[in-house]
Amino acid sequence: MASIRFDKVGKRYANGFVAIENLDLEIRDREFLVLLGPSGCGKSTTLNMIAGLEEVTSGKLCFGDQLVNDIPPDRRDVAMVFQSYALYPHKTVYENIAFGLRMRRTPQAEVDARVRSAAQKLAITHLLDRRPSQLSGGQRQRVALGRAMVRRPAVFLMDEPLSNLDAALRISMRAEIKQLHEEMQTTFVYVTHDQAEALTLADRIVVMNDGAIEQIGTPHDIYEKPATIFVASFLGAPPINTLDGEIGGASGRPVFRCGDVALALPPAIAAPTGSKATLGLRAEDVTLDPKAQDDVAIDGVVNSILPIGSDQFIGMKVAGREFFFRLAKDQACAIGDRVRLAALTNRLHVFDAASGRSLAGG
């Protein structure tokens, strides 16, 4: 049972490097919060501060009402799963899982019961006598999960726990972690640079960049209403198509212009005519439509086609930039075809060119 509050938290490393600046964040009790961002943006630093493994150098960090800035990790009720698993090589799987309980002087009968029930849940009972060196990556991952589970911590921290697994295992483990959260009923803070993982697992996502928060929101909000160009381009595969241009306005309706591209924007776009803007258009937000009206149309010559089973990606030059669009497989086109696409204008994203912030009103 714990909510966690960051109040203007900063982290300056001993070498003077400022990894986190002025972080304000409220993590709710029992939620599944994902810290998402590119490598080096300060996700692990943030997680380590929650664990007490890195000192908070400015601001306040609270668990519930309690200020924890100076409380060492062994006196915080947190458990953590690491990217490298960090199993104790000299201990058996059983002892690895039991270690945290033993350090807290849990009675032996209780230790045994918890270790065995966790092992059963994770299907590693037959491995209890092995040492970590005799396990596969996926098995080590489960042991690391078990070690954290048996503690029944108030806060469950995971730092890229799946990134050392192969793709298939990664996807099945996602489901297990989600289920674990439901069973454990505790606060989960999960760090990843994999947007798909974040979108699948999170109740809320915190997108970080360069030591600061870009946006906090549900997976839906983050994907559909990116607050900044950074968020828009970090989520989605392939990355969102972007184009630099300016806002024009004809008869009260804003229009985005760049070269021969002119797209009508939703009326809510709040920007004065003539201001510089960046357009974001996701690959899937177009349809093939030869009869599209001029103010929603994108014209171009197909220069690449990448079938991906269910759909196909087509590449074409738009106003000098290479764009990728996702079309259904039955929408036939071939390399060299001149095509007209209709953009779903209510799904266009427009950002201020200077600040990168979304111009969507409200």
Place this chain on the structure above:
Amino acid sequence: MSAAGPAGATGHVAGERHRRLRIAALWIASLIFVGYVTAPLVWLVSSSFQSEREITSKPPHWIPHEPTVQNFAAIFAAPKKDVTYETRRAADPASGGFIPSTAANLLPAMANSLIVAISVVILNLLVAIPAAYALAKIRFRGRDASIYAILTTRVIPDIALVVPFFLFIRNLGLLDTLASLIITYLAVTVPFSVFILTNYFEGLPDELDKAARVDGCSRLQTLLHVYVPLSLPAIVAVILFAFLASWNEFLLALMFTQTPNSQTLPIIVASFTSDFTISFSFINAAGVLAIIPPVLIALLFERYLVSGLTAGAVKG
């Protein structure tokens, strides 16, 4: 293998001969090396079981023709014997039936050496293990400076330290005590022990430290439950290094010790060579006794010296 290919049978035979030649060459080289290393040791042990007359025979007897334990008997009987100029003159040098005037000091010196060496080993571990952990895993202000300072002390030769050490020990009133040796040996060995262990700890993943900390270990518990068990090969290396360095040390012991109260084995054995007459068989018997403790320690920790015990386990 290189032998496989269109050359067929002849190529195969040639490859086989080549391989055998290489193995033979390796064997010969190894044997020469082993002989080079062990010959002095074999001669030491062999001659300690020979009389003074046999030891000087030509050619030398690698295996004693008339093995005798009189040298060892003399060492253990020495404290009870009164060694004077007259008793020594009475003995026949050729038979080895005489002993050095300081022979009675040999066993007490061995005890001194053991006390010093064991103390130095224990204190080395007590100081170096926590120091190395702090240097390897805790980012504190002045960490790099500390590491450089510790390393710098290792490039100063002992001879340059003798005078400062002497003044220091004299002013503390510790001349001719075992404490003088323990203190100065620590000063010489601890930096290197810290260096060995810091390197080893740095090789262990940081995440192991973090895992232990969130599992509920204090810093000290992390060290005891995780780092020490994982570092046994390095710790054993430190034990052997500190023990041997103290056991063999001569220069500082020569400066600080004056009486059998504090004289160590190397000092006493060296004194046998500056006697009226020199008994090589007796000295060699003393030498055999001197190598027994280090050998025992090496055997005791042998399985940790074979590295690789944890090498596979540590790497994720």
